[in-house]
């Protein structure tokens with residue numbers, strides 16, 4: 001597959017980008033998912049937050065972070081004093097990757113090929129919005145922004161300057177839900193988001 005680049009129009013108009021992304025065949029993920037889930041939020045948001053990929057609920061609804069991980073993110077944002085409506089929320093990969101087990105669709109982590117294939121959409125969103133700060137939720141988002149050597153456990157929670165961007169990475173809310181010590185993982189997420197709010 002060719003990657004998303006040839007599907008990305010040369011524009012900083014987010015509505016046009018979103019519309020074009022509906023027809024993306026840049027990797028194989030469009031074949032089984034229901035729809036492209038593009039980013040959403042104010043076109044000049046000071047903060048862009050990047051997740052991994054839409055999940056089952058997002059694929060059905062067509063909006064990012066509307067499932068269980070989104071509910072935890074909402075709570076963490078509120079605890080960090082960040083207004084979700086002021087944030088542009090998107091994902092590193094715009095289609096849901098899953099395996100079927102009976103009637104259930106089980107999330108599969110996107111591979112390097114899919115992350116690289118989808119990055120032109122993320123780049124176009126960042127070029128259009130030019131945020132003051134990018135927050136990467138989890139390793140997939142962080143690696144889409146910083147490259148494959150980024151290690152979330154080592155590099156989380158601190159401001160990093162990268163390619164004209166100021167960025168900060170933290171754990172993914174879904175990882176906080178799965179963590180053996182959920183309270184500790186949640187507190188770490190809130191602490192990193194509080195750091196992000198301070199950096200605006």
Ligand code: URA
Nearest residue numbers: 051052053054064065
């Ligand atoms: N997890 C993500 O990374 N993104 C979503 O949109 C939903 C769950």
Ligand code: SF4
Nearest residue numbers: 024026027094095118
């Ligand atoms: Fe295109 Fe990204 Fe969907 Fe692949 S995951 S088809 S690159 S929008």
